[in-house]
Amino acid sequence: MVRFGVIGTNRITDHFLQAGLTIDHFKLTTIYSRTEEKAKEFAAKYQVEHTYTDLIEFAKSEEMDAVYIASPTALHCEQAILCMKQGKHVFVEKPFASNQQEAERMIEVAQTNNVLLMEGMKTTHLPNFKVLQEQIEKIAPVRRFIGNFCKYSSRYDRYKEGEVLNAFKPELSNGALMDIGIYTAYPLVALFGMPETVTANVIMLDSGVDGLGTMSIKYPALMADLIFSKITDSHIPSEVQGENGSIVINKLSDMRQLTRIDKDGTITDISVEQKDNTMYYEIEHFMNLLYDGLRESPVNSFETSLNTIKVLDQARKSVGLVFPADLK
Known part of the structure; x- marks a missing residue:
């Protein structure tokens, strides 16, 4: 079982979850939103128990293995780094980051912490x-x-x-x-x-x-x-x-x-x-990488994202x- 947390309670997150929940061993366990109202509303929709409005506490949660980040692009870098430093694998929605410098920081942290990081480009x-x-x-x-x-x-x-x-x-x-x-x-x-x-x-x-x-x-x-x-x-x-x-x-x-x-x-x-x-297909690929113990996608590679x-x-x-x- 791969237990996912999500950052973002928007339409693309719904789309991600609708696909993910059709895949064996995919489980949504944890939700972060800036407001408690949105977090609780989204949790009720997907019958999820754990919600957070504090990003640091969310990143520390022991109820998830991987995080899907669907926040605005300017937030991707810091949110991904925070989660990866807590040992979480990160699937970050496209575009990967605001610029090359942010992308390089994210990749460095992923490698230092031995976690999987992948840009969510489905094509x-x-x-x-x-x-x-x-x-x-x-x-x-x-x-x-x-x-x-x-x-x-x-x-x-x-x-x-x-x-x-x-x-x-x-x-x-x-x-x-x-x-x-x-x-x-x-x-x-x-x-x-x-x-x-x-x-x-x-x-x-x-x-x-x-x-x-x-x-x-x-x-x-x-x-x-x-x-x-x-x-x-x-x-x-x-x-x-x-x-x-x-x-x-x-x-x-x-x-x-x-x-x-x-x-x-x-x-x-x-x-x-x-x-x-x-x-x-991208979610299935991400999960297969985790099963195989890999820390970089050969398809959505760091080189391609950079x-x-x-x-x-x-x-x-x-x-x-x-x-x-x-x-x-």
Whole structure:
């Protein structure tokens, strides 16, 4: 049995738990929230006994083995470090941290305390991502990657009415690049490694974060165009283009459908079936790492997480987007 505690009582935590509770030996035992009311409400929903409003006491709890962190990005580093120093394994929601320096600190603490630390990026654990990795050889050499993920935020309407929620606060290291753009950058880095150059263009909001933008990324023999937004929707697929064909990806974050179009025009559906709640696969992977006594994921590796946050840092630097976390 892997006993989980959670930091954060939001929608993504619900999604995580709905997937996790379908996996054998997954058990939710402990909840942290800043307010007792929310902690108790969430505990009643999942029939959990142990709740905390003090983060230090939560981290010390003997009722859990691992922690899922789904708080705002600016809090990931300190919360993860606090839990890891108490011997807890940590599954931290994407993006890993506010910047490269925070990510490096987290990894150092994980290694010092011999605990498992993994970034919760689900895409790279999906069955169809594995298909994509296998099928790329059929269209190689790859020359272009087009990553598109634009999702109108349910919080943006309230933003336009004058209420700035967490999703649009720079002090929480949020915005479109961090929340949505990472879905385009992470699989790119997982497939092709660290690029040579990264530049970006964004539309800034009055709150001090970006609402939408693009990244232009160059490898020695490959270009990538990444499109992301929290203030518009898009229905255009993503694509990997090679000299011998292309692979079209429907909804990059979930990869529910992959289509290979060969150079001669032959069209092949190469998709495999996936579970509806696509967080299932990353949670199962995390638990299997614990069973095997491993302290780093070979899929969502430290190298991939670090290279991805470097890409995001370079993109922010190119447009002058600075978070308070960068100034610490």
